[in-house]
Amino acid sequence: MGHTGPDVTLDNPAFIHDTALMYGKVHIGEGASVWPHVVMRSEMQEIRIGARSNIQDFVMIHVGLTTPTIVGEDCSITHHATLHGCNVGDRCLIGINATLMDGAKVGDNSIVAGHSILTENSEFPANSIIAGVPAKVVGTRDNSRANLINARFYHRNGLNYARGIERFSDEDTAAIRIPKEGSGA
Secondary structure, three states: OOEEOOOEEEOOOOEEOOOOEEEEEEEEOOOOEEOOOOEEEEEEEEEEEOOOOEEOOOOEEEOOOOOOEEEOOOOEEOOOOEEEOOEEOOOOEEOOOOEEOOOOEEOOOOEEOOOOEEOOOOEEOOOEEEEEOOEEEEEEOOOHHHHHHHHHHHHHHHHHHHOOOOOOOHHHHHHHOOOOOOOOO
């Protein structure tokens, strides 16, 4: 059994699993999805999840004493990640079991590798590939296309789950494709 507190704002999300626990000031953007056993708590500050972003199974999101947790649009926060008072730009992918601490900032189109730890107040520019303990930039590349495909998959999947459909069809697969630049497809 989940919980959606009185200060939680649901702005037409694609899917909220019935085991999700959301307490305090939380805003879930349009088309976003929240998957099984997610916990979000914001007794102070706020949590904002951008449009079409997905918060996957067992993610923990909390706020810092002086910092909200903000997730941009078209992001994938993958299984078992922990976000604590941090800021994630648009079209980012946060890897499995990664931890982002108070004041950490991840620029648009970035990827955080699984099991990485972004320490307090660490900042990473757009288009970063971030890995390690403590995390550092290990590469630079515009990851927006790959990250957007992942976000589109979860958006479509969330819409399906909301209708009781648990498997992708060929039509679903075609709908998440993004043509390569210059391909005309």
